[in-house]
Amino acid sequence: MTGKAVLFVHLRQVALVLAIGLVVAVVAYAVATHTEAIRAFTYDQLRDRGKAVALARTRGFMKLESQHYMLEYEAPDAAVAPMVLRTAESFYGPVTRDLGYTPHGKVTLILYPDREELSNSFGWASTQDAMGVYYTGVIRVLSPRVWTGTDDPVRMERSFRKNGPIAHELTHYVLDYKTAGNYPRWFTEGLAQYEEHRLTGFVWIEPESTFNQNLYTLADLTDRFDRLANQALAYREAFSLVSFVSERFGPDRLNALIDDLASGTSFDRAMKQHVGLAGDDLQKAWLTWVYDHPNRWNQ
């Protein structure tokens, strides 16, 4: 090889290394600047797949549509299905307005005729007594025939509206679609209870959820909400935290926080920005507020 040829090969190698380096840098930059968009896209895809799986299991169910919902149900609920839809419609406007977001398309509701079928749809033990569940883009509801304790249509409708799960589960649904899952688990449970309380007056209180005991820390709620032994307490603390943010700083701050979650800001950063608190500072301020209202939380 002549000296010129060696130089040429050398230059080609340098050019190749530079080209590879450039491609790596561009990809790294794209990933770094679009991490949240990639996370949100992946989340939406997984949720859509979960929804498709849920709907594949309801083949043979009957269907009833309203302006904002698609309801699937089985024969034993033919008489209550229109009432369930009517009630669901009545919460749609308030919840979407309060959360500042209208989902695209119709909300999927599946009505299960008994606890066992509802539990089987998840693989839960049938002893768990949920009346409704939001999971992967679908609101699942236990038939009001099972738990309202009345056959009278008027009483059943009143009870379903007052004590039923629609306001709560629809809040989960709207927050989930608005933010593509960008929230800690305790926040969606706190917000769902807060909205439910605002619209129906319902509050979930159990003897074991009194605050007159050692409380879970904010870190406990954030890191392992579903694994905490006293779920009634975990839920009540979540409700209390969201109530604290809204009452102490104003509902506008709570809405601004949710808007930031929707644009991909991390929860701690959004809290810091709109409430001025995160982590230990948030826990301290929240507990001070709680102990300033002992009668409200110690019952």
Ligand SMILES: [Zn+2]
């Ligand atoms: Zn919930």
